[in-house]
Amino acid sequence: MMNKNENWERYQKEIADDHYYFARSCIRQNFFPAAEDLFMKILRDVLHKDIFDDPKQTSCTGIAYHSGLIPMETTMSVVARQFALMTEAGYRNFVCSCVTSFGIYTEVLETWKHFPDTEKKARDILYRSCGKRFEIPENLVHTSDIIYKFRLDIEKQFRYYLKNQIDGKPIRVVDHIGCHYAKIFPEKGVGGAEYPYVLAGLTDAWGGEQVDYPERRHCCGFGFRQYLLKSNRGYSITNSKRKFDSMEPYRPDVIIANCPGCTYFLDRWQYVIAEMESKTYGENGYGIPVLTYEELAGLLLGYDPWDMGLQLHQVAVEPILEKIGITFDPDQKYTGTNGESMGSPASPLHIKSV
């Protein structure tokens, strides 16, 4: 029988070494607007890799597709255009910054393999609309796969580790992978669908302790049209709440999420639950801080939390900064480029924000 750790490390997918074409995420750009540049900074400055940020790219349309709004042919042709941009730029390794996109790209490639007519159709549509042709990427990964692959190289340059400076114990980390990372095609995700290791591997390598809780693999509750329509949002918050209630007894110090959508829901629904039911899941009236994997790496590398945009999280991140022992200037949280004051957000009633 395999031991637990071997289970968690199975499915070592191929992750290219260098020279990436970068596909941005609509959600990450809007809700975590500094995260993608932080990711590229880590690749370029810490790992000395080549990554191309193409202004000609667009949304992958995945969110419209999964809301039942646009035809499959549309999404396939937009994906084809993104691949054409990669081809034109001279790259072969495609890396996307969104789990929904990652699911879309892998799904399109799999469908083309099994239904070659659909690929031909996408090629025709692309040529008719844009005069473009494309090659299939040699390697397709999610941004977190690259952080995972180079986790030990990144760690060499850390200023901080996942050690609680207050009690000396490892930081307890909840990881949330996002359904479309490995549930659609388990062999395309590090660790597969049962034991996804892409974020747990960061926790292990960077000194933290994994929190294993019953609803670890449950959906965050995005549900596409179930969140995008205000009338349907009960779906979304109820599923997130199921996860919070399940993780609470394990007293996590931080949640890290793979998908920008999940990061957003796990952050904002804690705020809403607090405002509706005076219920907070962190310590002393705070929520459990929610970070993306590149934000976590950035913090441990010693980058300034406010230059990374952590002031845009609704759940305050200060508790985790303090536990790790990160030095930061609270007065710079809500200032502009030259230190000018921009006021501060109103304080929620029931969840501590500073």
Next chain:
Amino acid sequence: METLYQKLEQDPRYTEGLKACFNCGTCTAVCPAAAVSDYDPRMIIDLVQQKDEAALEQLLRSDTIWMCGECLSCKTRCPRGNTPCYIIQALRALSIEGGFFTDSGQGRKQLALKRTIGEHLLEYGYCIYIDEISLDMYPEQGPVWQWFLDHRSAILERLGASYKMDRAGALRNIDEVTMNELRQIFEESGAMKRFEKIEAASEEYARKTGSRFGEGKDEYFNRLYHGNEAGKNDE
């Protein structure tokens, strides 16, 4: 005339998604939609594999096919290799193509999605875009979002984003050549036709039921987006 099943069989998501279901209910057990409502993917798959044309049409006119969250948890778990979600994607497409979607409260909400996500893609090249995210529409964004909106240019400058700028980077303006290519893809691949169909069928439904029907985020949109009309299964 083609039957609904003949149409369905042309959709690779249907052929890929439905092998043979033996009704074990595993998909329902893991389904987050089933966890929060009386939705049951097992019943959908079972109904679809009966090959009963009338029952299929009824399904296409119901709320049921719109309850799925497309998380695809069911794909990983089905012991028979079915993918309930793929079948649902094919059913949703057929419900719109056949004009059945306006017969259910949830189906009618596709208009609200077209007028948000759909329009954002055509206008900005992003499916969601900061300038369109108000606290009225997304109150869960919280006070931090209001502060962000109030100071968006200065904050995004500090964060090194390219908001409203013609250069690579987060939230950049997408150039006109690219936008025209994207719109042309929408035209050639059937998305524009689908959008027109959603508008036209919604307008017809509104006329039939005596509701005022305008453009953009009008009163009709707001009812679909914010509220639940007469609630679920209101037929």
